[in-house]
Amino acid sequence: MALLSRITSILTLLEGPQTLGRGRRFWAGFALVVAAASAYPLFADGYDVGNNVYFFNWIFMALGLCLIWGYGGSLSFGQTAFFGIAGYAYGVLTINLGDAYGLTLLALVAAVLISAVCAAILGYFLFFGRISGVFLGIVTLSVTLVMERFISQTAGPEWHIGTARLNGFNGMGAMPSLTIPWPGGPIVLFPDVALYYATLVLLILVYLGLRVLVNSRFGNVIVAIRENPQRAEMLGYDVRKYQLGTFIIGSSLAGLSGVLYTSWGNYITPASMGMTAASLPIVWVAVGGRSDLTTTLFGTLLVLIGFQALTIYGSQYALVVMGALLVLTVLVAPRGIVASAVSLASKRWTRKKAQSGEVS
Amino acid sequence: MPILETRALNKWFGGLHVTGGVDFALETGEMHCLIGPNGAGKSTFFRLILGEHLPTSGQILYNSHDITLTKSYERIRHGISVKFQVPGIFKALNVAQNIQIALQHHVAPAELDHEIDLLLNFLNLKPVARQLAGNLSHGQKQWLEIGMAVGLKPKLLLLDEPTAGMTPDETFATGEMLQALNREGVTVLAVEHDMAFVRQIAHRVTVLHLGKIFAQGTIDEIVANEQVAAIYLGEAHAQ
Ligand SMILES: Nc1ncnc2c1ncn2[C@@H]1O[C@H](COP(=O)(O)OP(=O)(O)OP(=O)(O)O)[C@@H](O)[C@H]1O
Ligand SMILES: [Mg+2]
Numbered sequence: 362m363a364l365l366s367r368i369t370s371i372l373t374l375l376e377g378p379q380t381l382g383r384g385r386r387f388w389a390g391f392a393l394v395v396a397a398a399s400a401y402p403l404f405a406d407g408y409d410v411g412n413n414v415y416f417f418n419w420i421f422m423a424l425g426l427c428l429i430w431g432y433g434g435s436l437s438f439g440q441t442a443f444f445g446i447a448g449y450a451y452g453v454l455t456i457n458l459g460d461a462y463g464l465t466l467l468a469l470v471a472a473v474l475i476s477a478v479c480a481a482i483l484g485y486f487l488f489f490g491r492i493s494g495v496f497l498g499i500v501t502l503s504v505t506l507v508m509e510r511f512i513s514q515t516a517g518p519e520w521h522i523g524t525a526r527l528n529g530f531n532g533m534g535a536m537p538s539l540t541i542p543w544p545g546g547p548i549v550l551f552p553d554v555a556l557y558y559a560t561l562v563l564l565i566l567v568y569l570g571l572r573v574l575v576n577s578r579f580g581n582v583i584v585a586i587r588e589n590p591q592r593a594e595m596l597g598y599d600v601r602k603y604q605l606g607t608f609i610i611g612s613s614l615a616g617l618s619g620v621l622y623t624s625w626g627n628y629i630t631p632a633s634m635g636m637t638a639a640s641l642p643i644v645w646v647a648v649g650g651r652s653d654l655t656t657t658l659f660g661t662l663l664v665l666i667g668f669q670a671l672t673i674y675g676s677q678y679a680l681v682v683m684g685a686l687l688v689l690t691v692l693v694a695p696r697g698i699v700a701s702a703v704s705l706a707s708k709r710w711t712r713k714k715a716q717s718g719e720v721s
Numbered sequence: 722m723p724i725l726e727t728r729a730l731n732k733w734f735g736g737l738h739v740t741g742g743v744d745f746a747l748e749t750g751e752m753h754c755l756i757g758p759n760g761a762g763k764s765t766f767f768r769l770i771l772g773e774h775l776p777t778s779g780q781i782l783y784n785s786h787d788i789t790l791t792k793s794y795e796r797i798r799h800g801i802s803v804k805f806q807v808p809g810i811f812k813a814l815n816v817a818q819n820i821q822i823a824l825q826h827h828v829a830p831a832e833l834d835h836e837i838d839l840l841l842n843f844l845n846l847k848p849v850a851r852q853l854a855g856n857l858s859h860g861q862k863q864w865l866e867i868g869m870a871v872g873l874k875p876k877l878l879l880l881d882e883p884t885a886g887m888t889p890d891e892t893f894a895t896g897e898m899l900q901a902l903n904r905e906g907v908t909v910l911a912v913e914h915d916m917a918f919v920r921q922i923a924h925r926v927t928v929l930h931l932g933k934i935f936a937q938g939t940i941d942e943i944v945a946n947e948q949v950a951a952i953y954l955g956e957a958h959a960q
Binding site: 370378578581582584585587588589591592593594595596597598599600 | 771773792793794797798802803805809810811812813814815818821822823825826830869873
C-alpha cells in the first residue's frame with residue numbers, strides 16, 4: 362500500500378511546472394509519437410533502421426546538457442569529455458572481457474559509472490572552487506581538449522590496457538556490440554531493429570525519468586539555484602552539493618551516449634572529444650530550447666537530421682550552417698526555436714479558444 | 722539568555738571600516754529594530770550574521786554556540802532566516818514553487834500542498850499562486866519574500882527593510898503579522914526606516930552609526946535622544 366502511494370506520487374511528478382506538456386492531450390500526443398517511433402521499423406529497411414539509431418545515441422547527451430545548463434544554469438563544454446571517457450572505457454572493458462555472459466551490459470554500467478566518477482572529481486573542483494559562469498565553460502572546454510590531445514597521442518603499441526590498444530588518433534575499434542544473454546542464444550545488438558527498440562526504450566525511460574527528476578524537490582532546488590544561488594543558500598540549501606549532483610547526472614548521460622555510440626559503430630576516435638564535437642551539443646540544446654526536456658529532445662533530433670542531410674554537400678558546409686543556426690537562435694529566439702514555436706502555437710490556441718468561447 | 726550575540730565584531734572592506742567593534746546581544750523572544758542612516762552598515766551587519774561575509778575579527782554566537790565560521794546554509798538550518806532588502810525571489814518559478822522551496826525541507830511530503838496553501842492564503846497570494854514570481858507587483862514580491870523567510874519556521878527572523886514600498890495599511894498589517902509570529906516564540910530583528918512601524922513592533926531599538934552602536938533603548942528613549950535626532954532623525958526629516 363505504501364509502495365503503491367509512493368509510485369503514484371512519483372508518477373504525478375511526470376508533469377509539473379518545470380516541464381512543458383500536461384494533461385490528456387499531451388500524453389495522447391506522447392503515445393502517438395511513441396507508437397509512430399515503434400512502428401517505423403515495420404515500414405523501413407533494417408539497415409536504415411540500424412543506421413538511424415545514430416540519432417538516438419546523441420539525445421542522451423543533449424538531455425544531460427539540458428539538465429546541467431538549461432535547468433541548472435551551468436554551461437558545460439564537458440559533455441563530450443564524458444562521452445569519450447565512457448566510450449573508451451566500454452571499448453577497453455569489452456575488448457578485455459569479451460561479450461559472453463552479459464559482460465557487455467556490465468561494461469555499459471561500469472563505463473557510465475566511470476564517467477560519473479570523473480564528473481564527480483571535476484565537478485568537485487569546479488563547484489566547491491566556486492567556479493561559475495564563463496569560467497565554468499572555459500575550464501570544462503579545456504578539460505575536454507586535453508582529453509582529446511591525450512588520447513590522440515596514444516597511437517604507439519605501448520599505450521594499451523590489457524589487450525585493448527588505445528590507437529591514438531586512429532581511433533579504437535573492434536570492440537563487441539552490446540549483447541543480451543538469452544536462453545535461445547544471445548541477442549547481439551548490431552545496428553538493426555533489435556538495437557533500435559532497445560535504444561528507443563532506454564530513451565523513453567531516461568526522458569520520463571528526467572521529467573520526474575526536474576519536477577521533484579531536487580528539480581525545484583536546482584532551478585532555484587539557477588535563478589538566485591544566494592537566495593537558495595539562504596533558504597538552507599547547500600548550493601554546491603546540488604550543482605555537483607546535477608553535473609554528475611548530466612555528465613553520466615553523456616557517458617551513456619558514449620557507450621551507445623561506441624557499441625553501435627564498434628568504433629570511437631579522439632575527434633569525438635574535439636573542439637567541433639564539444640560545441641555541437643551546445644547548438645542542439647540551444648536551438649531546441651534548453652530550459653525544457655521535450656524541446657531539447659525534438660530540437661536535437663531536428664538539428665541532427667538536418668546536419669546529416671547537409672553533410673551530403675560537405676561537412677564543413679554543414680558546420681557553417683550549424684554556426685549560423687546558433688547565432689540566429691541567440692538573436693531571434695533566445696529561448697530556443699522549438700520552445701518559441703511551441704509557446705507561439707499555444708498562444709494562438711488559447712486565443713482561438715477564447716474567441717470561440719465569446720461566440721458561443 | 723541571548724539568542725544572538727556579537728562580540729567585538731569588525732568588518733573591513735579594503736580601507737573601509739563598515740562594522741566597528743560591535744558588541745550586540747539580542748534576547749530570545751525579543752522584537753528588536755535596527756535603525757541608522759543610509760550606509761551605516763545595517764545590511765552588512767546582517768550579512769555577517771548570515772555568514773555571507775566573514776568578519777575581519779570578532780565572534781558571533783547563536784544560542785551560545787560560536788557560529789562565526791559556520792556555513793550560511795547551516796546557520797539557516799539551525800533556525801536563522803532572512804528577508805533581504807532587495808527581494809531575492811526566484812523570478813522564473815511560480816509563486817507556489819517559491820514557497821515550496823522554503824517549506825520542503827521541514828514539511829512532510831503529504832502535508833506540503835496543504836501547508837503551501839495555508840501560507841499563500843496568509844500572504845494573500847493565493848490568486849496568483851500559478852503566476853511567475855517575476856510578474857508580481859513590488860508589494861506582492863515583498864510579501865512573497867517575507868513568506869519565504871517565515872516559511873522556514875525560523876527561531877530568529879532577520880528582516881532588512883520589510884515594509885519598503887508598502888502602503889501604511891500594508892505596513893501595519895506586516896507589523897501585526899510579525900507580532901503574531903513573535904507570540905509563537907520567534908525572535909525578530911528588523912532593519913527599518915519607518916518610525917511608525919518601529920514604534921508598532923519594537924521592544925528595543927539599536928541605532929547604528931558609522932558601523933558602531935550609537936545608542937540603544939526603547940523607542941521613546943531613542944526619539945528623546947537629541948544626538949540620535951541629530952544623526953538620524955535630523956537627516957530623515959531633511960529628506
Ligand atoms: N561588498 C562590499 N564591498 C565594499 N563596500 C561595501 C560592501 N558592502 C557594503 N559596502 C559599504 O559599506 C557601507 C555600509 O553598507 P550597508 O549596505 O551595510 O549600509 P546600510 O546601513 O544597510 O545602508 P542602507 O540604509 O542604505 O541600506 C556602505 O558605505 C557600503 O558602500
Ligand atoms: Mg541596507
